[in-house]
Amino acid sequence: MSESWRNKGLELVRKTILAKEDASKFFPDTMTRVSDLVGYTTKVVSALEQFQECVRYLNTRRSRGSIITDISGEDDLQDVIFLMLRPWISDLTPENPTDRVAARYVITDFLSKELNTVIEAKFVRDKRHGREISKELNDDIEMYKNHPNCLQLVFFVYDPDALIPDVSSLRGQISGIRRYNGKTLNVYCIVKP
Secondary structure (H helix, E strand, O other): OOHHHHHHHHHHHHHHHHHHHHHHOOOHHHHHHHHHHHHHHHHHHHHHHOHHHHHHHHHHOOOOOOOOOOOOOHHHHHHHHHHHHOOOOOOOEEEEEEEEEOOEEEEEEEEEOOOOEEEEEEEOOOHHHHHHHHHHHHHHHHHHOOOOOOOEEEEEEEOOOOOOOOHHHHHHHHOEEEEEOOEEEEEEEEEEO
16 A cells, blocks of 8 residues: 555545534534444445455355356456355445436446445446546446435456556545535545456
């Protein structure tokens, strides 16, 4: 992990703590719930950080040379993420059509209403997509900022051929706490492998 990425993560934690302290003065019961959500989402992010190790294990353990999990597109990626997270998020719903948001319908990859968390999986297909993934993620943020069940937005970007030109810059641009008309949206960006 680069030093700048570590510092940005620490800054995100510091801002979260400060925001919690400010808001807890006015909404003590609500802030306990928000703190729980952030803590649980941090665990989800930690689990997704182990993605490559899980796939490697599946493809080498007693497989006699055959590949158990071949991730060649976004659907395959979503399947693996669902299998990783479903045991811990009981209401995780895959490909959930949502309400009309920002004048268009949105289909979330994964939604947990209990955790107010949306998880979006992105598979980098080619060099052009690798260069344009930042715009795609920012467009998604603009849509989810108005989603009634999204206080935590987790992007999992799978880039098997290392086509994203600057991964640390992408993480820095996307990850962070955002505020929109009094609503706080915590955005996480994980890029693997």
